[in-house]
């Protein structure tokens with residue numbers, strides 16, 4: 001990328017190849033494909049998530065944070081399977097008029113999180129598009145053979161657990177859009193920060209291998225995602241709204257406007273882990289939580305019932321009706337249940 005408009009191969013050499021330098025099998029991002037030796041005793045765990053400007057992030061979000069969010073939403077899926085992240089493959093469709101400064105900042109964001117998580121970019125594709133910026137990442141990880149966590153592992157009577165806090169991302173998007181008034185500027189910044197830069201529970205995931213029964217991450221919305229876990233396990237769930245962990249910022253927002261509970265339950269953009277474990281695991285999970293400095297909160301139970309049904313109980317003991325439990329790209333009136 002010298003002088004004027006960025007050139008495809010210059011861009012790959014300058015922005016992406018340095019992120020492959022630590023892994024010889026990537027062949028310097030100068031060949032047709034990468035080589036990964038199969039590791040005896042491990043399963044490779046593969047996942048892919050895309051992000052589209054205006055759909056997953058705001059077009060004027062800082063480019064380094066767009067890059068880091070792209071990595072993090074994918075690492076969240078690996079963590080949900082108890083896997084340790086290893087490699088990334090990036091497909092980037094940049095609008096033709098993307099500028100060099102934008103690209104350099106995007107590359108710097110990728111580099112930062114590749115370093116932070118100790119992973120390598122081992123390949124991808126770079127194209128131009130007449131449409132919005134569209135980014136697709138494949139993340140590859142590893143887990144001990146046969147031990148990876150599944151959505152289908154929940155057992156009747158298990159406690160439902162979530163990591164961290166729920167609702168910050170969805171409330172953060174509202175804050176950015178000026179739809180959250182009355183909270184302090186610091187709280188607003190915390191929430192918008194959580195929307196732009198999730199914190200995937202990469203250390204926690206592998207530690208759940210001996211503890212969790214069913215597991216997934218929360219991306220679309222707590223209620224919809226728990227419904228997926230329940231359906232995969234042939235069970236139903238009952239959770240208590242008052243037990244859902246809130247950050248101080250989210251709690252302050254809800255205190256001013258209780259209708260924001262819908263964003264917490266269904267807004268998505270959480271990238272926290274959602275898992276079930278037997279009641280006896282509670283003490284070990286509490287120890288793990290303090291060891292890792294990641295909150296773990298029991299919010300309810302899975303039980304036999306209408307497969308996939310999630311019942312949310314309010315502080316008054318009555319059911320809170322939830323029409324749509326989370327984000328849907330197609331179908332449904334509004335795109336999430338807020």
Ligand SMILES: Nc1ncnc2c1ncn2[C@@H]1O[C@H](COP(=O)(O)OP(=O)(O)OP(=O)(O)O)[C@@H](O)[C@H]1O
Nearest residue numbers: 046047048049050073077216217218219220221327
């Ligand atoms: N176009 C597709 N081709 C093949 N498999 C797909 C396709 N879209 C989704 N899937 C698969 O469907 C399953 C559910 O995908 P989904 O994207 O809902 O999960 P997720 O990544 O955990 O959620 P989110 O996208 O909200 O982060 C995954 O196994 C995914 O690989």
Ligand SMILES: Cc1ncc(C[n+]2csc(CCOP(=O)(O)O)c2C)c(N)n1
Nearest residue numbers: 054055056057058219220267268269327
């Ligand atoms: C600008 C903007 N508008 C709305 C949202 C909310 N949103 C979009 S997709 C999605 C689920 C995860 O995506 P996927 O299922 O495609 O992986 C959520 C919660 C957002 N993040 N940004």
Ligand SMILES: [Mg+2]
Nearest residue numbers: 048049050219
């Ligand atoms: Mg997905």
Ligand SMILES: [Mg+2]
Nearest residue numbers: 049073077219
């Ligand atoms: Mg995902």
Ligand SMILES: [Mg+2]
Nearest residue numbers: 077216217219
């Ligand atoms: Mg997921």
